Amino acid sequence: MALNLTINTSDPPLGVLLAAEHVKNAVQVSVEEGKDNSLHISDSIQFSDANSICRYLARVAPALGLYGANMMEQTEVDHWLEFSARRLCDQPDLTSALGDLDKALSLRTFLVGRALTLADLSVWAALKDRSDWPGQGKPFPHVSRWFFFLNSQAPFSAVGTKYGRQKS
Amino acid sequence: CAIFKGTTNLDALLGKDLGALRDIVINANPAKPPLTLLVLHGLLCQRYRVLSTVHVHSSVSGVRPQLLSCLGPKHADSYARHMFQLGFTLIWKDVPKPQMKFSVRNMCPIEGEANVARFLFKLLAPYPSDPALATLVDSWVDTAFYQLADGSAKERAAVLRAVNSALGRGPWLSGPEFSLADVACYCCLLQNGSAASTAANVQRWIKSCENLGHFGPAQLLVK
Numbered sequence: 153m154a155l156n157l158t159i160n161t162s163d164p165p166l167g168v169l170l171a172a173e174h175v176k177n178a179v180q181v182s183v184e185e186g187k188d189n190s191l192h193i194s195d196s197i198q199f200s201d202a203n204s205i206c207r208y209l210a211r212v213a214p215a216l217g218l219y220g221a222n223m224m225e226q227t228e229v230d231h232w233l234e235f236s237a238r239r240l241c242d243q244p245d246l247t248s249a250l251g252d253l254d255k256a257l258s259l260r261t262f263l264v265g266r267a268l269t270l271a272d273l274s275v276w277a278a279l280k281d282r283s284d285w286p287g288q289g290k291p292f293p294h295v296s297r298w299f300f301f302l303n304s305q306a307p308f309s310a311v312g313t314k315y316g317r318q319k320s
Numbered sequence: 321c322a323i324f325k326g327t328t329n330l331d332a333l334l335g336k337d338l339g340a341l342r343d344i345v346i347n348a349n350p351a352k353p354p355l356t357l358l359v360l361h362g363l364l365c366q367r368y369r370v371l372s373t374v375h376v377h378s379s380v381s382g383v384r385p386q387l388l389s390c391l392g393p394k395h396a397d398s399y400a401r402h403m404f405q406l407g408f409t410l411i412w413k414d415v416p417k418p419q420m421k422f423s424v425r426n427m428c429p430i431e432g433e434a435n436v437a438r439f440l441f442k443l444l445a446p447y448p449s450d451p452a453l454a455t456l457v458d459s460w461v462d463t464a465f466y467q468l469a470d471g472s473a474k475e476r477a478a479v480l481r482a483v484n485s486a487l488g489r490g491p492w493l494s495g496p497e498f499s500l501a502d503v504a505c506y507c508c509l510l511q512n513g514s515a516a517s518t519a520a521n522v523q524r525w526i527k528s529c530e531n532l533g534h535f536g537p538a539q540l541l542v543k
Contacts, residue, residue, distance in 0.1 A: 203458075207458055
């Protein structure tokens with residue numbers, strides 16, 4: 153099965169592109185450039201928001217565990233998907249969101265469980281879009297450690313370099 | 321309730337029971353009662369022995385009596401926590417959005433009615449095993465809470481058109497089975513009062529939802 157993902161080139165959805173990059177050995181995803189984000193599944197089902205596309209990609213490659221290892225981890229992933237969409241995007245002031253994120257990461261390497269999940273992908277993508285966050289007055293040491301740890305890994309650096317620059 | 325098949329084994333879903341009551345603690349703002357969570361609470365009570373309690377946090381005052389009794393009468397055996405499978409503790413509190421704390425040593429606090437609803441629903445019935453159908457359910461849940469409940473009049477009208485057209489293809493929003501998509505959309509329509517003036521398929525679906533009898537707790541609170 154090959155999936156056709158169309159992305160909005162003027163505002164590339166980094167979280168979706170990262171998810172597509174992670175599942176590429178399990179399912180073939182071809183990326184087309186266009187005006188809107190959409191993943192076409194069938195005549196009656198297509199997804200156009202980033203969280204739905206990410207959820208679908210994680211579910212077609214269950215062995216990767218991107219949606220968490222059990223029901224409680226799934227719920228944490230859901231929490232972070234909403235957090236990235238609602239509290240990190242479209243918010244002028246990130247201070248309180250970054251404070252919450254810093255607290256959550258203080259004893260964790262990854263946001264949920266002991267491995268990479270959609271939570272890491274979508275929160276990283278939202279922060280990558282916000283070049284202003286490292287300088288927002290207060291230091292967020294755990295967010296920085298986690299962000300730059302992911303930043304240095306192959307799919308993150310590749311997606312960040314290829315699409316991150318188109319934004320500014 | 322016959323409409324939900326499947327899971328009743330909490331150990332399989334939540335990990336081994338270590339002896340303490342599994343308590344689901346929910347903080348919610350009395351200015352905007354989380355109707356979906358109250359409906360799901362009612363369904364959980366049909367499936368499990370649930371010890372339900374309501375508290376009022378010092379950050380709010382003058383909470384309506386309906387909200388204090390929204391989880392039903394106090395249980396006669398409430399002193400014997402070991403007799404219950406689940407605890408459901410609702411705290412009326414001045415929070416911007418509903419928040420759930422469960423198994424706090426393993427799980428971060430969960431924010432957002434949509435995410436708490438997903439968790440509670442999974443205790444009742446598994447999500448569809450088909451990735452597209454499961455994601456369709458989640459997508460309707462997001463639409464319900466972001467656009468139907470909080471959106472502008474224009475956004476709401478667009479969602480209602482989408483709901484109407486989805487209901488032209490099947491009896492329920494995400495296909496042949498009643499799901500969390502229906503619970504969330506029904507409750508959000510009820511909350512913002514736009515259930516009255518809508519298209520034919522939506523009206524038929526509202527009737528079907530009401531016939532199930534699951535929505536009593538939500539209907540009581542919006543009267």
